[in-house]
Amino acid sequence: MEFNNEEVASEFYNEYASAIGFNIRKHASHKDINDGQMMANYMNFTDVICSDTTYMKNKERRPCALFLGLNYHKQIMVFGAALLYDEIVQTFMCLFDTFARGMSGRDPETILTDQDAAMAKVLAEKWLKTCHNLDFNSCIYDYEEEDDFIDAWHEMLEKYNLQNND
Known part of the structure; x- marks a missing residue:
């Protein structure tokens, strides 16, 4: 037609x-009255963000992509969120293009993600200067003992040169 x-x-x-x-x-x-503050926060705290699509909307099981960061007080800040239809390369292309436009074209220095292959492919093509790390999930979920977790956490911080990231 x-x-x-x-x-x-x-x-x-x-x-x-x-x-x-x-x-x-x-x-x-x-446009929300808080958009200006969110943009300022992103400009100040863009060194490490986390993008996680493991959250699912209940009935349809659609991935919910969140872009999260921490401020100086270690409080979680939401820089962006999207309900996705699927987790394919084209979807992530659109998601990261939209996020970058919303953040005045400024790419994050480091992004921690789950192990989604399509997301990893798009990050490698789109955000060339961004350090993409998959270690976050394993560090958080693979250790039952507190001492093991703390050791893994410090190893991850050292590996990605994030020790002085207060």
Whole structure:
């Protein structure tokens, strides 16, 4: 099916969507009063962020991608979040492009992720200067004894030169 222009296609799709029980929004955007503060926080605390897609939305089991960081008080800050349809290369391309645009094009220095192959591929192509680390999950979940965890934590900090990251 072909349409003469985008407006006609959008109108048709809206009518079709409405007939089967859903709707679409074109160019929907929401600016929050906290966006400025979030941007300032990202600019100050961009040295290490964590992107985790292991959270799933209950019923549909859709991945929820979170971009998290820590401030000087070791409080968690959310820099971005997205509900994803799937975890394929194209989805992560769009996710990281959108995140980078939202952060004025500034890439994080280090990103800690789960072991998703598609995400790793996109990070290697998109954020060339960002250090991508997969050690975070194993450090957090592979140790039952506190002393073992602390040793692994310090090894990870040393490996990625994060010892003085207060």
